[in-house]
Amino acid sequence: MSLVVNDEIMADDCCLVEMNDRKSQHSDKVKKNLVTRLNRVEGQIRGIKGLIEKDTYCDDVITQIAATQSALNSVAKILLEGHLKTCLVERIQEGDLEVLDEVLITVQKLMKK
DSSP states (O other), rough: OOOOTTTEESSSSSSSEEETTEEEEEHHHHHHHHHHHHHHHHHHHHHHHHHHTOOHHHHHHHHHHHHHHHHHHHHHHHHHHHHHIIIIIIHHHOOOOOHHHHHHHHHHHHHHH
16 A cells, blocks of 8 residues: 655555664655755755855845745655554554654654744
């Protein structure tokens, strides 16, 4: 079973647990999408650094910081959605309810500012 996440096809399992070693497993298409987004964020960070070095007006720098945070949040949303729709469901079906606490902690971390 494949699912569509933000117009991207996710693999059946996003996370694997082998001998207490947790790993993600995403399709090449999803990985490429995430890496592309992160490369864009990296460029935005370099741009912000350049703005500061050029003494750019603070409000303009803050606007760029907000855009960068939004882009990074988009990466987190894609990962979280895939995790909820695959890993979480699978682990609950296996009777592992501890995963709910794990996800709640993760969501709390994402909501911190």
